[in-house]
Amino acid sequence: MGTHYEPSGEYRIENVFSFLAVASTVLSTACAKPSWGLFAQDYEDDFMSMGGRRREGGTIVDRLRDDKRFSKFVEVLERERGLRDDLGNRDKEMTVFAPTNEAFKHMEEGMHMCSGTKGKMDMKQIIMYHVAPDADIMSDMMHAGALIPTGLRLKSLGDRHQRMRVFKFHNEMWLNMHARIVDMDMEAENGRIHAIDRVVCPPMEVTEMMYILPTKFSTFLSGLERTGMMEKIESEKGMTIFAPSNHAWQNLGFDNLRYLFSCMGQKEEGGRRRYDERDGDRMRMRCKGMQDLKKIMEYHIGMDIAWSTDMMEKKDMRMETMMGEELEIKAMRMRRGGRDEDRDDDCDDHDSDDCRHRRRRDDRRRHDNDRHRHDDDRRRHDDDRRRHDDDRRRHNDDKKMHDVRKYNFIMNKGEARVSFTDMLGSNGAIQMIDNVMLPPGMRLPHDRMM
Incomplete structure (x- = not known):
């Protein structure tokens, strides 16, 4: 051996x-330029069945319509009514990585459309790849190497959802090393929006x-x-x-x-x-x-x-x-x-x-950790006003526990x-x-x- x-x-x-x-120079196409924390099966159920917490400021569709940077993205959504209706449904929570008008300009002008060895991809598939069935994908969770399950479900993946991978480059966050996140954590009643400067090709x-x-x-x-x-x-x-x-x-x-x-x-x-x-x-x-x-x-x-x-x-x-x-x-x-x-x-x-x-x-380490956990529980009990934020913080900490950067994978x-x-x-x-x-x-x- x-x-x-x-x-x-x-x-x-x-x-x-x-x-x-x-490789970033190779990938700088019209679609391009330059772990998720929870386990994979948490996202394998139909991503349109999410529900729960309310936020202020309108739905994801409302926020996109009110922001002129996303007018082309909204035009695409209007042609995909089922997806548009889901993004406007307050009971279906998700995160959207929304390409700006500039991102679509690069795609239209240019150089290459999203395609592979079997031809161009359907625009609906491309847009589904920009939607994630989790409303809590916040910027501080997107560490290098994190995987984001998307709404694009493929038979070629055994009917599982395709992922995006997060890269850090010069202190900026990129998706698949194709698209840079230019604006983060825009909250809506049914999720959140991150603006990206390129359309991400699956x-x-x-x-x-x-x-x-x-x-x-x-x-x-x-x-x-x-x-x-x-x-x-x-x-x-x-x-x-x-x-x-x-x-x-x-x-x-x-x-x-x-x-x-x-x-x-x-x-x-x-x-x-x-x-x-x-x-x-x-x-x-x-x-x-x-x-x-x-x-x-x-x-x-x-x-x-x-x-x-x-x-x-x-x-x-x-x-x-x-x-x-x-x-x-x-x-x-x-x-x-x-x-x-x-x-x-x-x-x-x-x-x-x-x-x-x-x-x-x-x-000693376990004793210290137990003591710290006890202090955290007492702090959460004493401060009711921050209970909601603490719940979300614990949820995010669970994701960080499974940070791929903290693991070795041995064969x-x-x-x-x-x-x-x-x-x-x-x-x-x-x-x-x-x-x-x-x-x-x-x-x-x-x-x-x-």
Whole structure:
């Protein structure tokens, strides 16, 4: 098997963001330029069935109509009467990321419409992607890496709602690294509005999304092409690709990469060499290296969706792969200072001085936390006027507890780590990992680079 990596607290998922800044120039289309806190299934019910708290100032539709910056967005809503009526219904709460007139101007002038490998998207789908079935998506909740469930439900995602991902860039908040939030937290009776400066295009197929970042995923994409798996992946629904980065592949070493990606010099069972210039495509898959590469590729493709919110909810997650073997994903919450809170340290079975000291420290921390919780309860009881705000603050704190920045996601007991979470696709999710995992029983012919 491959080299195992022990979880390290100093590693932070958001550090990988720097490479995405480069991709921003690629994504600056008419639609573009440059975790959700609650668990994923909280949003899978029909998003038009929300109800509850009242606010002042008119409904979302009223607020949009009263603000000239959104006149084009209102025109679009008028053509989608069902959605307009829902946004005007005081009993259906939601958050809207409203493109300004300038955002639609960029889309109309320009350069590209929202489209993918299968053609342009329906405008209703695009608008649904700007609506979230949660009225409490406030600006202070939108940390880097947060996932926002939207109203766009797709069969290609197993009938789940598509997500938006929050990025922080130069102290500004972006959605999918396409749209900048230019005005925040405009409250309405049935939710809130955030103004954005671009129309956000829903993600394309997972392979197309990886092509946006060739410096990170070109080797994985080459593996799909060499093994003839590209079309199958593009048509697959509701999957997760745990894609090793280019650097992870490089760590296999030159000799192993040549063995996996080329049949040159390899022999078939009968002893003949397995490469023919005239018929390379037909001959390639018959050499052992290519067959091993296909198994490796299939081993990195999970047959279900695993967004970071799913992994944080389940903590210990098992997923069947396209190869038929299982992957194990463990979400470890990091303590202050970066150490994994759930990390196994064998203190349950040892009575060393270090373990006794650690248990006393943890007991003191729990005591302090209990005391702080008691003080908070007394403060809420004494101040009735702020009870509503306190309830909302507790709700938001629950979301922050599941902040993706505070978790490590470990694969197969340390064989690999998720180094960047939640690249989105129309038919699944992409989790970038820092090591190539080998299927059970497989060995490469050469030692890996260290």
